Amino acid sequence: MYKKETKESVDNAERRDFFKKVGLGGVKAVAGAAALFTGSNEAEAAVSWARWFQKNFRLMTEEEKDKAISYLEKKYSEKFEKQMDVDKSPAMEDVLFGYALNIQTCIGCRRCVKACAEENNQSRHDPEIEWIRVLQMEKGNFSIENKGEAVSGNTLNVGEYAHKNAGVTLEGEHYYEPEKVPEKDFFYFPVQCMQCENPPCVKVCPIQATWREPDGIVVIDYDWCFGCRMCMSACPYGARHFNWGKPNLPKENVNPDTHYLGNRPRTNGVMEKCTFCIQRVREGRYPACLEACPVGARKFGNLLDPESEIRKILENKRVFRSKVELNTYPKFFYYID
Amino acid sequence: MLFFRFTAIVFAVLFFINSSFLNQIYSAENTVDECFESRENTSLLYREKIESGKDNVKCSEKTGAVLWYGDPFWNTADMADGKINKKVKRVMRPRGDSLMYMPCSSCHDGVTVPFPDGNEPRELTFHQEVFQENLEMTHGRGRIWCLDCHTPANRETLIGNFGKKISFDKSYELCGRCHGSTYKDWEDGIHGKRIGMWNEQEKKRWWNCTECHDPHSVQVNAFAPLEPEAAPVKPEGLSEH
Amino acid sequence: MKKADERKKGFIKDLTLYILKGGKGYYSLLIFLSLVIMLWFFGLYHQFSKGLIVTNLTDQVNWGLYLSNFTFLVGVAAGAVTIVFPSYVYHHKQLKEVAVVGEMLAIAAVVMCLLFVIVHLGRPDRLLHIIPGIGVFNFPASMLAWDVLVLNGYLILNLVCAFYYLYKKYKGEEVKKSFFMPIVYIAIVWALSIHTVTAFLYNTMPARAAWNHSILPIKFISTAFASGPAILIITFLIIRKKTKLKIGDEAIDMLSQIFVWCLGIGLFLMFSEIVTAFYHTTEHAYGLKYLISGLHGYSKLVPWYWVSTIFMTFSFIFLLFPSLRKNHKLLPIACVLSIIGIWIEKGLAFVLPGFFPTSLGEVVEYSPSLVEITISSGNWAVGLFLFVILVKGSIGILTKEVTA
Numbered sequence: 001m002y003k004k005e006t007k008e009s010v011d012n013a014e015r016r017d018f019f020k021k022v023g024l025g026g027v028k029a030v031a032g033a034a035a036l037f038t039g040s041n042e043a044e045a046a047v048s049w050a051r052w053f054q055k056n057f058r059l060m061t062e063e064e065k066d067k068a069i070s071y072l073e074k075k076y077s078e079k080f081e082k083q084m085d086v087d088k089s090p091a092m093e094d095v096l097f098g099y100a101l102n103i104q105t106c107i108g109c110r111r112c113v114k115a116c117a118e119e120n121n122q123s124r125h126d127p128e129i130e131w132i133r134v135l136q137m138e139k140g141n142f143s144i145e146n147k148g149e150a151v152s153g154n155t156l157n158v159g160e161y162a163h164k165n166a167g168v169t170l171e172g173e174h175y176y177e178p179e180k181v182p183e184k185d186f187f188y189f190p191v192q193c194m195q196c197e198n199p200p201c202v203k204v205c206p207i208q209a210t211w212r213e214p215d216g217i218v219v220i221d222y223d224w225c226f227g228c229r230m231c232m233s234a235c236p237y238g239a240r241h242f243n244w245g246k247p248n249l250p251k252e253n254v255n256p257d258t259h260y261l262g263n264r265p266r267t268n269g270v271m272e273k274c275t276f277c278i279q280r281v282r283e284g285r286y287p288a289c290l291e292a293c294p295v296g297a298r299k300f301g302n303l304l305d306p307e308s309e310i311r312k313i314l315e316n317k318r319v320f321r322s323k324v325e326l327n328t329y330p331k332f333f334y335y336i337d
Numbered sequence: 338m339l340f341f342r343f344t345a346i347v348f349a350v351l352f353f354i355n356s357s358f359l360n361q362i363y364s365a366e367n368t369v370d371e372c373f374e375s376r377e378n379t380s381l382l383y384r385e386k387i388e389s390g391k392d393n394v395k396c397s398e399k400t401g402a403v404l405w406y407g408d409p410f411w412n413t414a415d416m417a418d419g420k421i422n423k424k425v426k427r428v429m430r431p432r433g434d435s436l437m438y439m440p441c442s443s444c445h446d447g448v449t450v451p452f453p454d455g456n457e458p459r460e461l462t463f464h465q466e467v468f469q470e471n472l473e474m475t476h477g478r479g480r481i482w483c484l485d486c487h488t489p490a491n492r493e494t495l496i497g498n499f500g501k502k503i504s505f506d507k508s509y510e511l512c513g514r515c516h517g518s519t520y521k522d523w524e525d526g527i528h529g530k531r532i533g534m535w536n537e538q539e540k541k542r543w544w545n546c547t548e549c550h551d552p553h554s555v556q557v558n559a560f561a562p563l564e565p566e567a568a569p570v571k572p573e574g575l576s577e578h
Numbered sequence: 579m580k581k582a583d584e585r586k587k588g589f590i591k592d593l594t595l596y597i598l599k600g601g602k603g604y605y606s607l608l609i610f611l612s613l614v615i616m617l618w619f620f621g622l623y624h625q626f627s628k629g630l631i632v633t634n635l636t637d638q639v640n641w642g643l644y645l646s647n648f649t650f651l652v653g654v655a656a657g658a659v660t661i662v663f664p665s666y667v668y669h670h671k672q673l674k675e676v677a678v679v680g681e682m683l684a685i686a687a688v689v690m691c692l693l694f695v696i697v698h699l700g701r702p703d704r705l706l707h708i709i710p711g712i713g714v715f716n717f718p719a720s721m722l723a724w725d726v727l728v729l730n731g732y733l734i735l736n737l738v739c740a741f742y743y744l745y746k747k748y749k750g751e752e753v754k755k756s757f758f759m760p761i762v763y764i765a766i767v768w769a770l771s772i773h774t775v776t777a778f779l780y781n782t783m784p785a786r787a788a789w790n791h792s793i794l795p796i797k798f799i800s801t802a803f804a805s806g807p808a809i810l811i812i813t814f815l816i817i818r819k820k821t822k823l824k825i826g827d828e829a830i831d832m833l834s835q836i837f838v839w840c841l842g843i844g845l846f847l848m849f850s851e852i853v854t855a856f857y858h859t860t861e862h863a864y865g866l867k868y869l870i871s872g873l874h875g876y877s878k879l880v881p882w883y884w885v886s887t888i889f890m891t892f893s894f895i896f897l898l899f900p901s902l903r904k905n906h907k908l909l910p911i912a913c914v915l916s917i918i919g920i921w922i923e924k925g926l927a928f929v930l931p932g933f934f935p936t937s938l939g940e941v942v943e944y945s946p947s948l949v950e951i952t953i954s955s956g957n958w959a960v961g962l963f964l965f966v967i968l969v970k971g972s973i974g975i976l977t978k979e980v981t982a
Contacts (some may be wrong), residue, residue, distance in 0.1 A: 005563055024426070030594055034588055041597070051890050054706075056709075056714050059714070060932075063608015087967055094559055107560065107562070107563070108401070108565060109563060109564075109565045109566060110565050110567070111397065111402055111566055112402050112405055112566075113566065113569075114397055114566050114567075115395075115404040115405050118395050118404055118405045118407060125570070126631060127631065127637075128569065128570040129940065133569065133938060135938065135939075140562060151688045158551065170941070171833050171935060171939025172535075172938065174568070174569065174938070174940060175566060175568045175569065175571055175575075176565075177516035177567065177568040178565070180561075180562035180563060180564060180565075181562055181563065181564075181565040181566065182562060183562070191938060197451050200783065200784070200785060201584065202781075203719050203720065204714070204718055204719075204721065204722065204775045204783070206708055206718045206720040206722035206723040206726065207708050207713055207715070207716060207723075209707075209714075222715075224701060224702075225697050225700075226699050226701040226702070226704035226705065226707055226708075227630075227698070227701045228695075228699055228700070228722060229640045229641065229698075230720070230721075230722050230779075232637070232640050233640065233641060233785065233786060233932070234783045234785055234786075234939065236736050236784065236785035236937050237787055237937055237938070238637070238638075238936055238937040238938040239607075241637055242630075242637060242640060242700065243629070243700070244630050244631040244633075244636075245628060245629040245630070245631030246628075246629060246631060267701075268629040268700070268701075269629055269699070269700025269701040269702060270381075270701060271700075276703065281535060284534045284535065284536055284539060285409070285533070285535065286409075286532055286533065286534070286535050288405055288532075290461055290532070291405070291406050291409065291532040292403070292405065293376045293530065294374065294376070294402065294549075294558060294563075294701055294878070295375075295529075295530065295549070296528065296529040296544070297529065297531035299526070299527060300535050301535050302535070302536070305537060306535075307537045307538075308535075308536075308537050309525060309526035309537070312525045312527060313527055316527075317527070326784050326785070337522075337528075470855035572637065572638055572942050573634060573636065573941075573942075574634070574636065574638075574639070574942045574943035574944050574945070575638075575940070575941075575942045
């Protein structure tokens with residue numbers, strides 16, 4: 001009885017010790033992780049408590065928006081060592097933005113992709129985020145050399161071209177980098193957020209961090225999104241991008257004119273995507289990708305204005321949209337001359 | 338129990354290692370000074386600071402192409418006119434200063450170089466760079482010659498409709514005489530590049546035809562293939578197949 | 579009042595003391611799990627400080643090991659209904675005696691699910707944003723909002739069911755049927771809902787052709803009702819061997835019957851999927867093609883798919899024979915094989931094909947990074963740890979070693 005008790009008490013003591021160590025280690029781990037998470041960077045260390053309770057931008061009052069914006073301007077200006085402006089301009093009346101891209105003219109030079117990165121403060125590496133992706137599409141390879149084994153016999157598909165793909169590879173090439181573009185046997189197809197009127201990404205977000213603004217732009221509140229990436233899977237155009245790590249934006253490359261819902265610098269773990277350069281278009285200016293295009297393949301305007309270039313294109317050119325069968329009603333049109 | 342102490346020490350050390358070593362600032366100050374807007378060796382400009390400390394343009398490190406305009410109307414002049422759309426606020430970059438041989442009348446004054454009779458294709462003693470092959474201009478594939486566009490007696494102007502003279506700054510009016518549907522698209526803003534404000538009534542900078550298309554050797558230099566920007570970084574898990 | 583409070587405190591105290599008592603086997607299991615949990619903390623530190631870039635997820639394949647495990651575990655949680663349903667609706671006496679173990683499995687599984695969701699998020703510090711009232715809850719539009727609701731509801735239902743039952747048993751009283759039975763019935767229906775909603779999370783996205791088909795909820799539930807009982811059978815066989823709790827043969831037999839028939843339905847649905855996809859292979863079938871024979875030269879998942887299919891088919895055929903089903907030396911082998919098979923089939927071999935090819939036609943492979951494996955193992959260890967101590971406590975009360 002006595003021996004058993006001693007052994008038991010020793011066991012108990014060892015157990016207590018064990019749990020104490022595990023508990024302490026655990027507490028340290030959680031505290032350390034929390035500390036690192038909230039305050040690992042010099043400027044970000046000054047997180048005020050109010051920020052934790054900041055509301056979804058769509059539901060904020062004007063005063064709350066102003067407060068959030070002045071905090072952000074201060075934080076960004078400190079971090080990037082220049083005066084940063086964060087705008088909150090609302091949608092203009094009687095405006096519905098539309099975009100058109102001439103795939104007859106596009107030469108696949110990718111200047112739009114890089115201009116977008118410059119304008120919209122995208123992370124340059126780890127991860128490299130680019131809101132526009134240009135696909136190189138094959139025109140079709142119908143060469144006599146491509147014929148295969150002749151299929152013959154008692155079958156319904158005979159001949160040398162049976163079961164072949166009729167000359168075209170269906171998926172586009174993403175990583176082309178030839179000496180010169182356009183290459184002879186290809187045409188180019190840039191893809192970015194289609195700003196759908198029936199956006200699947202908006203529907204699936206569990207916390208309404210993304211929504212469609214009155215002027216047709218689908219926006220994200222970067223301070224509300226918690227990075228579940230439902231929207232990323234729901235988007236049929238691969239238009240939504242995720243900050244896998246802390247964005248690497250050198251301060252020399254920062255664009256200081258930003259909008260809360262647009263190109264202000266993002267943080268780790270949130271989604272981002274093309275906003276039709278909301279910071280520019282709400283001030284009346286063209287998006288950055290359009291201005292970069294050397295051949296004028298990109299056109300933009302107010303779909304509700306019959307005099308706009310976009311309306312003239314819809315009337316006079318042959319226009320189509322991508323993946324219409326999904327009923328997303330995109331506002332990014334493709335056309336040929 | 339020693340194991341647990343060891344683990345605790347390992348944890349403690351790790352907690353004090355800040356993750357900031359990963360944020361190496363990828364220094365990428367825009368260092369390109371001479372950039373081009375459409376294709377190389379045409380529409381060149383220099384990067385400089387404008388008011389508000391912004392750059393007038395940002396250029397590609399890889400190709401030297403202009404990517405971004407700080408001020409879309411920098412170095413432009415008012416060119417509003419147009420019978421089709423009088424409300425257009427059009428600014429363009431004046432061509433005059435960038436033309437190589439201006440003023441043309443210093444040679445083409447009727448004395449140094451006499452005014453020619455007729456418009457037959459003939460051997461030239463100057464301006465040979467304009468031609469690709471002898472006596473056949475690429476523009477029009479041998480169907481047009483110099484004085485179909487240039488006023489014989491005043492080489493600083495071009496031939497317009499109604500016998501009117503067109504200045505080099507508005508050379509688009511000449512192009513539109515033959516290329517009517519393209520010209521209409523250009524006036525609508527559908528053909529060619531325009532930057533500035535998207536509202537149809539607001540100011541835009543238009544590109545003159547010749548800023549993209551060389552009028553003498555259109556098929557050869559008009560948007561000849563150029564160097565593309567860099568491809569996106571390939572994700573892990575994408576191998577060469 | 580004072581007595582009831584003392585009793586409740588007594589319940590918790592007695593239960594805790596009982597859980598802390600154990601032999602070598604019990605403690606070595608818990609210590610092993612604790613070591614994995616320590617590595618888990620290290621992995622979490624890594625991921626929380628640097629972000630999800632420490633995983634091998636990319637823009638092209640942005641759901642990976644975490645949600646694979648999540649999907650499987652929701653199935654396991656739903657599978658607990660396979661013990662509750664026969665017990666309370668069909669009054670299967672022997673199962674009813676041990677039904678609480680099923681509920682403990684559900685609790686542990688849902689806790690693991692919540693852990694996997696938290697580590698999947700880019701900003702877990704913003705978890706409060708989903709709480710209705712404090713945050714914005716996009717209900718009923720977002721399937722993920724539905725999932726949060728049903729999972730947490732299921733957790734609460736099972737906690738109430740299990741601990742109320744145990745508390746009553748501890749006091750030596752009968753459960754109050756007017757309170758207990760409605761909760762049990764709700765829990766039975768709710769179990770179906772958690773896995774159906776999880777399936778809807780995936781199949782309501784037309785952008786992902788490999789997921790976008792209507793058999794998904796049925797496939798999920800059938801494989802869930804195979805994996806849940808399989809885990810419970812193994813648990814019961816271990817309990818029989820290592821503890822004093824008596825579990826009847828009929829209980830195990832009922833579970834194994836549910837197991838084999840649900841596995842059969844699952845296999846039939848997989849077969850149906852294959853015929854539908856490959857009669858005339860469109861691009862929508864490329865996800866499945868990637869699993870079966872590789873796509874464009876990428877074939878990392880092909881061996882996993884075939885192992886999973888062979889394991890499940892073999893278990894199914896094996897368990898068709900009652901003599902083999904009742905052989906308690908061979909039965910756990912079939913259980914383990916099909917748990918592994920279903921874990922693959924509902925896990926990575928389900929989540930990854932949704933991204934093959936991506937919306938823009940890219941094919942990018944994914945295999946988990948060390949951090950992901952560490953964190954996932956740690957999540958499993960936490961769940962198993964919880965399951966072990968909860969079952970220990972339940973056994974204590976069921977064998978009447980812990981009484982008021």
